[in-house]
Amino acid sequence: MRAATFQGKGDIDVRQMPDPAIVNPRDCIIEVTSTAICGSDLHLYDGVIPGVEKDDILGHEFMGRVVAVGKESTLEVGQRVVVPFTIFCGQCFHCSEQRYSNCDNSCPVEDQEVAEKAFGHPMAGMFGYSHLTGGFAGGQAEYVRIPYSDVVPLVVPEDIPDERLLFLSDILPTGWMAALNAEIAPGDTIAVWGCGPVGLFTILSAFQQKAGRVIAIDGVKGRLDMAEQLGAEPVNFHETDILDALKQMTGGIGPDAVIDAVGMEAHGIAIDNMADRVKQAVGIGQDRAHVLRQAIMACRKGGRVSVPGVYGGKADLFPLGAMMQKGLQLRTGQTHVRRYTAELLDLIERDVIDPSFLISHRLPLDEAATGYRNFRDQQDEWIKVVMHP
Amino acid sequence: MLYNQGHTPMPIANWARYGLAATLATAAGGVLIYRRKPGINHDAAPARSARHRRRFGDYRVTGATVTIRATPEQIRACWQGNAQLWPELEYLPFPEGNQPDLLLPPSELRDMASRPLLTRIVAEREDELVAWRSEGDGHADMHGRLRFRDNGAKGTAVEVIMAVRPHHFASAWKTEAMMAEALELGLLRDLRRLRMLIETGEIATARMRPDAA
Incomplete structure (x- = not known):
């Protein structure tokens, strides 16, 4: 089969596997019918997530049709499924509480030790996301092996096109969980950093969960325009002092909840971010946490901090004093995708939301390298890339 | 000018040498004082978590703990009866088919001891523990036990502890510390494989094909 493989930092090649x-x-x-490039794939592409090996098959947003089943699978050949990026067993203590991305059993034991040393506990398995999460082959390929297929995939209706369903695999539930973690009360003001795909779905979800106002922060005009079309108030960090703006826009109180949908590769020329870049480049720091620092400083007293953005290492100058003194609550984590898919599928079926508005480019799988490069380097136009093997 | 009469200033390199020596001596002394501090009770640390002395007499003690969503009977039945588990084990001994009181050490354990080890069950308490010890003239003397503890709604905490004493230290082991580290890691992996098999019916793998490495 053909698959998009990692060949080195900034080097993706479609090869026979x-x-x-x-x-x-x-x-x-x-058999994969549609697959997408995720913003967190760029962390692998940029070489800031450890544990990626040459010839690893990337991709954790995909859907397709069942072509073979094991004797314990409850699926049938021919069924159409969306596959969550987190692999989970459905039976362990964490799965029993629907914390699927904390599954104890889905990551092979040989791959658990690095994450355990780095994070204190091993992670769940994930598709196409380094050997920290099991080294499972990803979905930017013609075919994928799906473990625990009796619980992981979501069977979807035949009459809804792929492009409206594909994002149930990751970014739509991720945006949904980010908004839930912000514990939005009706009428709340929410500030969202990052108007990439997850940020835009977070804005969409915040309004669905009854936010009164959403303030969207980014530095890319095209993305801010999309946020504005969703009803958010755009703020460009290249032109605006964010802390000052948020205070002014909220009558001096600050947002009720702040959401960091950027993660470990923050952009911009703030002093702390430049220092983080240097540390990341020389390997003595891994996370560029400028956005998280700013979000914590901006959040109102007693507010909530939600972090869907991916972090993988350590962050310096973390404003723990502000967290404590203002009494903030922080909630984060890899998305427990399957916990939210039924509710979100229902919203799609009822035409309440149509996630396909996000797609800016459609490519054949063979052009994966172009997709990765442009998705990273031309953020104004390349909002979301979907590939069809 | 009194302070300069008849004295040659000490060269900077000498100051650096003396300074370094003094620093090292202070640090070494500090470590010795800290480790001999009478207030430290090495037996007070829970389980195998003592900071300095993970030993019992001549034995190096190591182990691992996991919680499994199953009863002790189910866990023991899987350990003793599921042949799918045994080839995957690195260090946890598993039952020998015909003789109920004998355990077979997995290949890693045999390699570390250089000669075949017989391991015999020496104590059993239903739903609580199984204990064993090695026999014969292998290069190491090993004692082990598998203990079950109720962990509330989370399931049963399963702890394996192994105490190892090399007979001929220099001939058999790479180093004792390396051996203990490998043993601890291997036992944790073994318990996790046991948990996977009990909770999910299979052992997780990222292999794309049954015949893949």
Whole structure:
């Protein structure tokens, strides 16, 4: 089969790889019909997430049709499924509480130790997202092996096109969970840093969850325009002092909740961010946490901080004093995708939301390298890339 | 000018040498004083968490703990009866088919001891523990036990502890510390494999094909 493979920092190549087959009884194999490049794939592409190896197949946003099933799978050949990026067993203590991205059993034991040393505990398995999360082959390929296929994939209706369903695999539930973690009360003012795909779905979700106002912060005009079309009030950090603006826009109080939808690769020329860039470049720091610092400083007293943006290492100059003195609550985590998919599928089926507005470019899989490069370098136009193997 | 009469200033390099020596001596003394501090009770640390002395007499003690969503009977039945588990084990001994009181050490354990080890069950308490010890003239003397503890709604806490004493230190082991580290890691992996098999019915793998490495 053909698959988009990691060949080194900034180097993606579509190559012939072995077809997957059933390995464990709960497995299934799907033929991928649509797959997308995620903003967090860029962390791998840029070499800031450790544990990615040459020839690893990337991609964790995908959907397709079942073509083979193991003897314990409850799926049937021909069924159409969306596959969450987090792999989970459905039976462990964490899965029993629907914290699927904390699953104890889905990451192979041989790959648990690095994450355990870095984070204190091993992570769940994920598709196409480094050997920190199991080294599972990803979905930017013609075929994918899906473990625990009796619980992981979401069977979807035949009459809804791929492009409206594909983002149930990651970014739509991620935006939804980010808004839930902000514990939005009706009428609240929410500030969202980052108007990439997750940020835009976070804005959409915040309004669905009854936010009164959403302030969208980014430095790319095209993305701010999309945020404005969703009803948010755009603020360009290249032109605006963000802390000052947020105080003025909220009558001096600050946003009720702040959401960092940027993560470990913050842009901009703030002094702390430049220092983070240097530390990241020489390998003595891993996260450029400028946005998180700013969000914590901006949040009102007693407010909530939600972090869907991906962090993978350590952050210096973390404003712990502001967290404590203002009595903030911080909630974060990889998305428990499957916990939210039924509710979100219902919203899509009822035409309450149509996530396909996000797609800016459609490419064949063979042009994956172009997709990655432009998605990173031309953020004004390349909002979301969907590929069809 | 009194202070300068008849004296040659000490060269800077000498100051640096003396300074470094004094710093090292102070640090070494500090470590010795800290480790001999009478207030430290090495037996007070829970389980195997003592900071300096993870030993019991001549034995190096190591182990691992996981919680499994199953009863002790189910866990023991899987350990003793699921042949799918045994080839995956690195250090946790598993039952020998025909003799109920004998355990077979996995290949890693055999390699570390250089000679085949017989491991015999020496104590059993239903739903609570199974204990074993090695026999024969292998290069190491090993004692181990698997203990089950109720962990409330989370399931059963399963702890394996192994105490190892090399017979001929220099001949058999790379170093004791390296051996203990490998053993601890391997036991944790083994317990996690056991948990996977009990909770999910399979052992997680990222292999794309059954025949893949």
